[in-house]
Every structure is written in C-alpha cells, then in structure tokens.
Amino acid sequence: MGEENKAYSSLSHWISGDGPDSEIVMSSRIRLARNLKDFVYPNIADTESRKKVSEAVKDALTSEDLCLHYIQMSDLPELERELLVEKHLVSPIHAENGTGKDVFIDDKESISIMVNEEDHIRLQVLKPGMQLNKAWEIASEIDDRLEQKLDFAFSERWGYLTACPTNVGTGLRASVMVHLPALNFTNNAAKLLSAVSRLGLAIRGLYGEGSESIGNIYQISNQVTLGHTEMDIIENLNSVTSEIINQEKKAREGLMNDIKVKDRIRRSYGVLRYAYQISSEEAMNLISHVRLGIDMGIINDVDPRVLGELMILIRPAHIQKIHGRELDIVERDIKRAELIQNRLSI
Amino acid sequence: MNCQRCNIRKATVHLTKIVNNEKTEAYLCEECARETGQLPFSGGNPFAFQNLLQGILSPELDSFEQYQQKLECDKCGLSYRDFTQKGLFGCANCYDTFSEQIEPIFKRVHGNTLHNGKVPGRRGGTLRIKREIEELREEMQRAVFCEDFEKAAEIRDKIKELEEKEKKQKQG
Numbered sequence: 001m002g003e004e005n006k007a008y009s010s011l012s013h014w015i016s017g018d019g020p021d022s023e024i025v026m027s028s029r030i031r032l033a034r035n036l037k038d039f040v041y042p043n044i045a046d047t048e049s050r051k052k053v054s055e056a057v058k059d060a061l062t063s064e065d066l067c068l069h070y071i072q073m074s075d076l077p078e079l080e081r082e083l084l085v086e087k088h089l090v091s092p093i094h095a096e097n098g099t100g101k102d103v104f105i106d107d108k109e110s111i112s113i114m115v116n117e118e119d120h121i122r123l124q125v126l127k128p129g130m131q132l133n134k135a136w137e138i139a140s141e142i143d144d145r146l147e148q149k150l151d152f153a154f155s156e157r158w159g160y161l162t163a164c165p166t167n168v169g170t171g172l173r174a175s176v177m178v179h180l181p182a183l184n185f186t187n188n189a190a191k192l193l194s195a196v197s198r199l200g201l202a203i204r205g206l207y208g209e210g211s212e213s214i215g216n217i218y219q220i221s222n223q224v225t226l227g228h229t230e231m232d233i234i235e236n237l238n239s240v241t242s243e244i245i246n247q248e249k250k251a252r253e254g255l256m257n258d259i260k261v262k263d264r265i266r267r268s269y270g271v272l273r274y275a276y277q278i279s280s281e282e283a284m285n286l287i288s289h290v291r292l293g294i295d296m297g298i299i300n301d302v303d304p305r306v307l308g309e310l311m312i313l314i315r316p317a318h319i320q321k322i323h324g325r326e327l328d329i330v331e332r333d334i335k336r337a338e339l340i341q342n343r344l345s346i
Numbered sequence: 347m348n349c350q351r352c353n354i355r356k357a358t359v360h361l362t363k364i365v366n367n368e369k370t371e372a373y374l375c376e377e378c379a380r381e382t383g384q385l386p387f388s389g390g391n392p393f394a395f396q397n398l399l400q401g402i403l404s405p406e407l408d409s410f411e412q413y414q415q416k417l418e419c420d421k422c423g424l425s426y427r428d429f430t431q432k433g434l435f436g437c438a439n440c441y442d443t444f445s446e447q448i449e450p451i452f453k454r455v456h457g458n459t460l461h462n463g464k465v466p467g468r469r470g471g472t473l474r475i476k477r478e479i480e481e482l483r484e485e486m487q488r489a490v491f492c493e494d495f496e497k498a499a500e501i502r503d504k505i506k507e508l509e510e511k512e513k514k515q516k517q518g
Contacts, residue, residue: 040422040437118434140464147466153438156473158452159461161438165451170463227458 012087012109012126015308019129023295024245026177026217026308027128029088030135030234032143033162033171034121037153041163042100042116050100050116057115060149061104066142068104068111079326082317088126090114111138118163119171121146128308130241132174132234140230159226169226174237178244179307181216181292182251185261189213192244199240200224215284215311220244252296265293269302272340277333280314283340287311302344310343349375351382419443475512479505 081095089112102115114122125135153161159169183189205213255261268289291307293299349357355375417426424436489498
C-alpha cells in the first residue's frame with residue numbers, strides 16, 4: 001500500500017491538476033522542434049556528433065535557472081523509460097536504445113525537453129485543462145532563453161528547419177486531449193473526425209499516431225506548421241476545441257434522460273468495482289463511462305480526476321513499478337483490477 | 347460472389363498469380379487475403395507520411411528526375427533519393443540543396459511556402475526588423491486614416507530609423 005501511495009504522488013501535475021474546461025479537455029500540449037545549425041540531424045548523426053549536441057544543449061539549459069532534472073536515457077532501465085513514455089514525457093522512439101538521448105524534466109513534470117529525438121531539441125509543455133495559450137507562453141520563453149545560447153537552424157524563407165518537412169516553419173505542434181463519451185454514444189464522433197480534418201487539424205487516439213480511440217479520448221492537433229503565426233495556429237485549435245466542447249455538452253444534455261445510457265454507466269461502475277481481472281483497454285472504456293457518470297451527476301461518490309489519473313496508472317509500466325517487479329499479462333490484469341478498486345474507494 | 351476460402355464473406359480481392367508461366371486466379375475476401383498473406387498493405391501504415399512522400403516523388407523517372415535523384419547535400423551527404431525514401435532531412439543545409447524540389451512538397455503539405463511565425467532574436471537576421479517595419483506601416487496608415495497626422499509622422503520617423511538599422515545589419 002505504501003508503494004501505491006508513492007505512485008499516486010508521483011503523478012505529473014498536468015494529469016492530476018484541474019484546469020479550465022477540465023470536464024472535457026483533459027490536457028493541453030505545446031511542442032516546439034528546434035535544431036542546431038552546425039550539426040547534422042539525429043537521423044544521420046554519429047555518436048560523436050550526438051554527444052556534442054547533447055553537451056551544447058545541456059550547457060545552455062543548466063546556465064539558465066529553469067530547475068530541470070537532467071536524465072540520460074541510456075542510464076535508465078527499460079521499465080523507467082517506459083514510465084516516462086506512459087507519462088507522455090518522452091516519445092516511444094526516444095525510449096529506444098541510442099546514444100546521446102537525453103531528457104530534461106521539471107519538478108511538476110509539465111516541461112520536458114528531449115535531446116536527439118527526431119530533431120535536436122523537442123521542447124514540450126503540458127498543462128491540465130484548456131490552457132494552450134499558457135503552455136505556449138512557457139514554451140516560447142524557454143525557447144527564447146535557449147536561443148540566447150544556441151544557434152538554431154533557421155531560414156527567413158522557411159523558418160525553423162526541422163528534420164521532417166511536416167514540422168518546418170514554426171516547428172509547432174499544439175494539441176489538446178479531449179474526452180468525448182457523449183459524442184460517441186450518440187454516434188457523432190465519426191462526423192466530428194471528418195469535420196476536424198477539413199479544418200487543417202489532425203485527430204488521433206490516445207496513444208498517438210495511428211492509434212484508435214480508447215476510452216473515448218482523442219488528441220486534436222494542428223497539421224500545418226508553415227505559413228501561419230503561432231498565435232493563428234493556437235487560436236484555430238482553441239476555437240475548434242471550444243466548438244467541440246459545446247457539441248459534447250449538448251450531447252450530454254441529450255443523454256440525461258436516456259435510461260440505456262444511465263444503465264451502461266452504472267454497469268461499467270459495477271464491473272470496475274468488482275472485476276477480478278481487467279485489460280487496460282476494457283478498463284479505459286469503463287473508466288470513461290464512470291467519468292461521464294460523474295459529470296452527469298449519475299455517480300456521486302467518485303473523484304472526477306479519476307479518469308486522468310487511472311489512464312496513466314493502469315498502463316503496464318506503472319502497474320509493474322507500483323508492484324516493484326515485472327509482471328506477466330495475467331498478473332497485470334489482476335493487479336490492474338485491484339488498483340482500480342483501491343482508487344475508486346478513496 | 348463469395349470468398350473462395352471462407353465462403354461466407356463477399357470476395358473483394360481478385361488475385362492473379364503467374365508462377366512458372368502458369369496462371370492461377372483466386373477470389374477472396376479482404377480478411378482471408380490478409381490471413382493468407384496475399385494483401386500487400388497488411389504490414390505497417392501505408393499512409394505514413396514517408397510512404398506518401400515516396401509515392402508523390404518517385405514516379406517513373408525521366409532524365410531530369412534522374413538528375414534530381416542524384417542531387418546530394420554537400421554538408422551531410424544525404425542524396426535526394428535518400429530524402430524521398432526516409433522523409434527526413436539530414437541537416438539544415440539540405441534545405442538549400444533541395445530548395446527547388448522541396449518547394450512543391452511544402453505547398454502540398456502546408457499549402458504555404460513562406461514562414462510567417464516566430465523569428466529567433468539573434469539568428470533572425472533582418473527579418474525581425476522587416477516585420478516590425480511592416481507592422482508600423484500598417485499603424486501609420488491607420489493614423490492617417492484617422493487624420494492623426496502627428497502620430498503618423500512619429501511612426502514614419504520610427505520606420506526610417508528601423509530601415510537604417512536594417513541596412514547596417516545587411517552590410518555588417
């Protein structure tokens with residue numbers, strides 16, 4: 001139990017905190033891609049070149065008073081690297097083996113700076129709820145400070161020169177993670193997806209590119225990075241997201257008297273409370289229903305932050321970390337059910 | 347027509363195989379085709395950006411395109427062919443080397459070919475000043491429109507100052 005408590009307290013601020021519109025928007029994220037002009041990009045760089053980049057970025061960051069923890073990915077055992085992936089602090093590719101891969105993380109785990117990922121620098125700021133502008137302010141400030149020390153690859157014509165042409169220009173990827181159970185219940189999610197993609201935005205499942213929606217959670221982000229200002233990109237995402245929030249709210253109102261939906265919600269709650277074993281996918285879908293039940297006033301004895309917390313905690317590396325050892329799939333499913341029951345009774 | 351393998355689902359894949367000059371035909375449903383490894387798209391995401399890029403940029407080659415494929419960045423050694431296959435640049439210099447070729451890609455991906463966002467303070471060169479001048483010009487026009495000529499004159503002087511600064515930076 002002691003171990004478990006430690007795991008709860010080790011949750012990132014962005015997932016356990018509350019923010020504006022957190023009923024529907026779970027988190028906001030800003031990511032900037034930057035490269036150093038004098039070094040070849042990580043996809044073709046040799047060990048020595050990667051190390052030099054790593055040193056240069058480290059020097060620049062430690063001279064600034066940003067209070068970041070410096071982590072060399074190669075120093076971490078696989079399980080710890082997986083934990084960082086599950087917390088959305090590093091990308092899955094960054095957790096794979098390779099030299100010169102670093103990450104800088106702040107105490108609240110809302111800032112993460114990956115070094116030698118696809119680009120030399122991937123700076124990310126995560127905030128709970130709908131806070132893209134705030135996240136952008138922080139990211140831009142860190143970017144300014146880095147730029148004082150480092151020569152970024154930049155051209156007047158094409159802006160920041162990134163490794164992949166899909167990031168060139170601003171190097172900005174702004175995204176929000178939204179929970180849309182009612183739109184899914186009313187079969188409107190598919191329509192939403194196609195509408196969103198016509199507005200220059202991409203929509204994906206919880207675990208990134210190509211993944212399907214699990215637990216009714218979607219990530220929406222800008223696709224175009226060249227030719228618009230950062231503010232235009234962020235405002236576009238802000239306005240589309242607030243429209244999605246409206247639609248989801250309306251759909252929820254429409255479900256208020258739907259007996260079948262109420263029944264589904266209560267049944268989902270029952271399964272979560274009493275299952276002996278549960279896969280993470282099933283758990284996510286049921287947790288989503290419970291969260292909807294809380295928001296709609298159907299379930300009253302559960303903390304609404306449960307969905308966000310459990311979304312991270314029930315993933316394989318976290319379950320294993322909490323139990324202090326490797327677990328096979330069957331053991332994990334059993335421990336996952338236990339963990340959820342403990343959390344729901346707090 | 348139903349799938350010849352499972353006989354349940356509709357056959358949507360028509361397969362023609364020629365092995366040792368012997369032609370065999372099969373009509374399968376998508377699932378059976380995938381299970382028997384007959385469907386080429388089963389592995390990976392065929393619509394990953396890199397693959398699409400490869401499709402856009404590797405049509406049948408004429409001599410000019412062959413020349414393009416051989417084009418190579420003199421700083422990192424990445425060839426244009428490598429770039430189209432990986433979808434990643436090797437260094438900042440690649441952008442200059444492949445400038446003619448990538449402009450249409452940017453147009454396709456972003457609908458734009460000119461950066462309009464943030465400019466780094468130190469390495470932005472004169473771009474920062476240019477932007478500032480543009481903004482001041484707009485402001486000046488507004489002032490003129492509102493017949494606030496005193497303010498317009500002030501702004502005009504500021505613009506002149508900035509233009510001087512821009513000239514100096516270009517020379518230095």
